[in-house]
Amino acid sequence: MSDCCGTETIEIRAEPRVPGKIRTVALVGPPNSGKSTLFNRLTGLRQKVANYPGVTVEQHVGKLAGIGRSDLILIDLPGIYSLDSYSEDARVAVDVLHGQMPGTPAPDAVLLVLDSLHLRRQLMLAAPVLSLGLPTLVLLNMSDLMEARGGEVDTLALAQELGVPVAKISASRGTGLDAITHFLNRKAEPVAAVSTRIELPVMGNARSYRQWATGISTRTKYKAPLSSEWTQRLDRLLLHRIAGPLIFLAVVFAVFQVVFTIGQPLSDGFGAILNRAGDLIGLLIGHNWVESLLIDGVWRGVASVLVFLPQILLLFLFIGVLEDSGYLARAALIADRMMRSIGLNGKAFIPLLSAYACAVPAIMATRTIENKRDRFATILVTPFMTCSARLPIYMLMIAAFIPNKPVIGDLLGLRALVMVSLYLLGFLAALGTARLLKSSILKASSAPFILELPQYRMPTLRSLGLRLYDRGRVFTKQAGTVILCVMIGLWFLSHVPFHSTLPESVIGRVGQWIEPVIRPLGFNWKIGIGLLTSVVAREVIVGTLGTLYGADPATQSLGLQAALRHDLTLGGAMALVVFFAFAMQCTSTLAIVRRETNSWKWPALQFTYMGILAYLAALATNQIILHFIH
Amino acid sequence: MTTLSELAIGRTGIVENIDLPNEIQHHLMHMGFVPEARVVVVRRAPAGDPTVFGIDGFEIALRRDTARYIRVRELNEK
Numbered sequence: 001m002s003d004c005c006g007t008e009t010i011e012i013r014a015e016p017r018v019p020g021k022i023r024t025v026a027l028v029g030p031p032n033s034g035k036s037t038l039f040n041r042l043t044g045l046r047q048k049v050a051n052y053p054g055v056t057v058e059q060h061v062g063k064l065a066g067i068g069r070s071d072l073i074l075i076d077l078p079g080i081y082s083l084d085s086y087s088e089d090a091r092v093a094v095d096v097l098h099g100q101m102p103g104t105p106a107p108d109a110v111l112l113v114l115d116s117l118h119l120r121r122q123l124m125l126a127a128p129v130l131s132l133g134l135p136t137l138v139l140l141n142m143s144d145l146m147e148a149r150g151g152e153v154d155t156l157a158l159a160q161e162l163g164v165p166v167a168k169i170s171a172s173r174g175t176g177l178d179a180i181t182h183f184l185n186r187k188a189e190p191v192a193a194v195s196t197r198i199e200l201p202v203m204g205n206a207r208s209y210r211q212w213a214t215g216i217s218t219r220t221k222y223k224a225p226l227s228s229e230w231t232q233r234l235d236r237l238l239l240h241r242i243a244g245p246l247i248f249l250a251v252v253f254a255v256f257q258v259v260f261t262i263g264q265p266l267s268d269g270f271g272a273i274l275n276r277a278g279d280l281i282g283l284l285i286g287h288n289w290v291e292s293l294l295i296d297g298v299w300r301g302v303a304s305v306l307v308f309l310p311q312i313l314l315l316f317l318f319i320g321v322l323e324d325s326g327y328l329a330r331a332a333l334i335a336d337r338m339m340r341s342i343g344l345n346g347k348a349f350i351p352l353l354s355a356y357a358c359a360v361p362a363i364m365a366t367r368t369i370e371n372k373r374d375r376f377a378t379i380l381v382t383p384f385m386t387c388s389a390r391l392p393i394y395m396l397m398i399a400a401f402i403p404n405k406p407v408i409g410d411l412l413g414l415r416a417l418v419m420v421s422l423y424l425l426g427f428l429a430a431l432g433t434a435r436l437l438k439s440s441i442l443k444a445s446s447a448p449f450i451l452e453l454p455q456y457r458m459p460t461l462r463s464l465g466l467r468l469y470d471r472g473r474v475f476t477k478q479a480g481t482v483i484l485c486v487m488i489g490l491w492f493l494s495h496v497p498f499h500s501t502l503p504e505s506v507i508g509r510v511g512q513w514i515e516p517v518i519r520p521l522g523f524n525w526k527i528g529i530g531l532l533t534s535v536v537a538r539e540v541i542v543g544t545l546g547t548l549y550g551a552d553p554a555t556q557s558l559g560l561q562a563a564l565r566h567d568l569t570l571g572g573a574m575a576l577v578v579f580f581a582f583a584m585q586c587t588s589t590l591a592i593v594r595r596e597t598n599s600w601k602w603p604a605l606q607f608t609y610m611g612i613l614a615y616l617a618a619l620a621t622n623q624i625i626l627h628f629i630h
Numbered sequence: 631m632t633t634l635s636e637l638a639i640g641r642t643g644i645v646e647n648i649d650l651p652n653e654i655q656h657h658l659m660h661m662g663f664v665p666e667a668r669v670v671v672v673r674r675a676p677a678g679d680p681t682v683f684g685i686d687g688f689e690i691a692l693r694r695d696t697a698r699y700i701r702v703r704e705l706n707e708k
Contacts, residue, residue, distance in 0.1 A: 081660040121686040206659030244676040337677035453689040
């Protein structure tokens with residue numbers, strides 16, 4: 001789950017390959033071989049994530065700073081089982097290795113990572129990779145675990161069998177990495193000499209790969225370690241017929257509970273600090289139009305979005321722990337039956353769950369779904385899941401309009417109930433839409449569900465920290481650029497022509513012009529402007545409302561919550577959050593959908609469908625509250 | 631001869647052949663489902679399907695409607 005937004009510029013020069021000189025190194029390995037951990041270890045923070053042109057596969061590139069070779073570029077290829085082109089991932093890997101991927105230099109050397117706990121099968125990938133004839137170093141990862149569990153292998157014999165150097169490493173502990181330094185410091189050997197020395201199996205035939213791999217394992221005295229007792233024991237419990245689903249529900253519930261109970265005070269505290277800082281800067285500037293622009297216009301707007309950083313990071317932390325520990329694969333297994341009933345596959349569950357944090361990485365995660373129609377259906381419904389960008393407006397409206405009354409004793413309050421209902425609403429919309437899509441435009445015969453269950457692992461602080469750093473950077477960057485620009489623009493438009501009152505300003509006129517359309521939803525023109533600006537990103541509406549109510553003399557002295565209560569009915573407020581539950585207000589998501597589906601048709605369809613649904617649902621909400629509750 | 635979907639939990643089968651579309655078949659073979667490979671039925675998902683199979687020390691989950699196209703001969707070992 002990473003994003004497309006590294007700030008580090010890593011220059012990839014497309015220079016011709018010079019024999020004997022290494023510039024670009026490719027990291028190759030099967031899924032779950034610990035390849036990403038090694039990549040993070042070798043590159044540290046100096047990495048960049050992007051997509052390969054024209055395809056939906058992520059490209060991870062970094063400088064080998066972790067072993068003091070910042071002059072070398074490491075390309076992390078997607079995890080693959082073979083160089084067969086069953087998946088898009090494998091096709092990309094083959095193209096990169098052959099130097100046929102536009103924009104990516106041909107690698108001069110290969111680091112092949114194999115999980116030493118399952119060497120017999122993992123060696124099957126060595127055959128096609130070695131046949132490429134590039135200088136290769138084979139890394140037997142997790143060798144510390146293998147030896148601790150009684151496994152062994154003769155690395156010298158293995159190196160002779162494969163005709164390339166072999167080293168035992170542990171990516172998670174960072175041991176054995178000096179072998180990589182030695183390998184890279186040595187001049188790359190002339191390639192042709194290598195491939196003649198060893199016998200490789202018939203290409204493209206899984207059966208002969210397998211025989212070859214088994215033969216080598218036997219000759220190198222490979223002894224597989226005992227399987228992890230822990231994984232077996234945990235699975236007995238976590239996949240238990242009754243306990244499994246219950247624990248699963250408890251985990252999901254606990255995540256939200258913690259995000260709200262711990263995250264809320266953190267966010268409040270952070271908000272107070274930001275406001276105080278704003279006041280202090282205001283004092284320094286003095287009371288004039290600069291202060292009005294900087295503090296009322298910009299600082300308040302940006303700060304009202306920035307306060308949600310602690311909660312968003314907490315949510316990402318949890319999803320990171322679930323993913324890194326191996327539990328998400330089990331969740332997919334538990335959810336497969338339910339997902340099948342709506343025409344999707346258990347693997348679709350992982351992106352849907354991570355979409356609770358953000359739809360952008362979730363949509364990228366759909367690439368593990370091999371069937372294209374299943375994948376498109378998942379991409380189209382993912383933005384219905386309640387992402388963290390909806391939290392700001394949900395929390396604001398709920399705090400302003402819903403009294404803090406208990407519903408079931410201390411267990412569930414009215415505010416929490418409304419929040420849970422909104423989450424449920426998005427989830428049901430996703431299921432309903434998936435069903436609709438799979439029985440109409442994306443109808444297909446059911447694709448097989450093939451899922452490897454990795455062993456449980458303790459998530460490392462390093463990889464979790466890297467995730468949070470990444471997300472935090474993306475979020476603050478968004479607040480500092482996109483949202484900042486919107487706020488400055490908004491402030492000007494709400495003060496032009498000069499010396500006009502807010503309703504007479506440009507923004508006031510635009511708002512009043514669109515008001516008739518949104519009046520039946522219980523929205524006023526300020527909300528209308530909020531809807532327009534939040535097409536950029538959902539959280540922008542909170543900043544916009546802050547700026548607009550701050551610029552209006554009638555509400556200037558009130559806090560945002562009080563101003564809203566003063567200006568909106570309960571029906572309008574609830575209609576607004578329902579609107580946000582359904583509408584597609586996120587340019588980043590639209591862009592990623594366009595990239596992943598390679599067509600504007602799908603994001604356009606998604607935007608229109610979600611917009612119409614949002615309008616109708618908000619209309620119904622307002623009318624129902626208007627007629628039945630008041 | 632029987633199919634993988636018919637083996638009970640805890641039983642072991644030796645893969646004979648796979649009768650699935652080429653692409654899927656190749657993918658499964660690269661994941662270890664090659665003729666003569668030993669497959670153990672490890673456990674079923676809480677809903678009874680998919681089933682987790684152990685092969686080469688890996689655990690791979692397949693739905694019943696995939697497993698029934700993998701022919702195996704059951705090992706009569708305790």
